Amino acid sequence: MGKTLKIGIIGAGGIARDAHLPNYVKCGDKVEIVAVSDVVKEKAEQLSLDFNIPHAFSSYEEMLKKIEIDAVSICTPNKFHYPATIAALNAGCHVLCEKPPAMTAKEAEEMAMAAEKAGKILTYGFHYRHAPQVEVLKRFIDGGELGSIYAARVTAMRRRGIPGWGVFTNKELQGGGPLIDIGVHMLDTALFLMGYPEPDTVLGVTYQKLGTKKGVGLMGSWDWENFSVEDMARGMVTFKNGASILLESAFAANIEKADEMNVTLMGDKGGADVFPLKIYQEKHETLIDITPTHLPKRNYHELELKRFVDACIDETTPLSTPEQGVYLQQIINGLYESALKGEAVKLSKSVPF
Incomplete structure (x- = not known):
């Protein structure tokens, strides 16, 4: 039997309980979940009981100091991604951090540099990359079927899908609303399929029209009186190679569908949804459409966690890299900055890769 990876969990909320821990368990003898931490210690203790984890802490600093850990999952609100990641890397741990990378591009850059300095894996929870649709289309793209992809459209829209739990509507803890929460998934998917080109300029606009009003909630009732994020964001991104992306993301909008998550790509030899x-x-x-007759059914989170574990054990490069996280964070923060200023924003040079 090969090496057993000792896993620690930082943050005992829903994403840890529903996605990370059950799928670590599926990795079998490859992993041993040794500790969990949360600022609300009772949550950490409950999670430790439910998943038979031997140690529970109210501080990840204490957990990293007292327990021998090889890798951690960071499942906290966005505000704490940066400090928890830096602490874990400095403690010699590989890190799987939930999306988005951070609150600011500067934080993402420092996280990337810390990972390089520590010689450890830092990857992000963009589980849509592991979807069979994405993997199949990537093979077509790599085979030249779409040619040069010069335009894309990113959609992450909900009719009335404001989360009625957690801190998703708290700007101080999350940094924003649908753009940084669900829009980031489809944006990352588009960038991944486009080869992660270097961004150049962004133009964004945000709206807060429905979230601050009491209304129908398809994902539970939300605290509309303390709703501090946007309920819709729209934008355009241009890249150094001439490509562009149009983006639209909303927790709540007066549209037909309850929700729509999609990426549309346009190349000079073909396009795709x-x-x-x-x-x-x-x-x-002849104009033709190609539709797969069969795609395997997969648990995206299960594949994401399995591949993270394998990358840590085999010391291979994960699917999502720290440098890509920098580009993505630049775009997200640039769109928010543009919306605030009311003008396009030129992005600064990123870490090259």
């Missing part, structure tokens, strides 16, 4: 997967081309003087 990702969810559901359909490829559009012109061949032999």
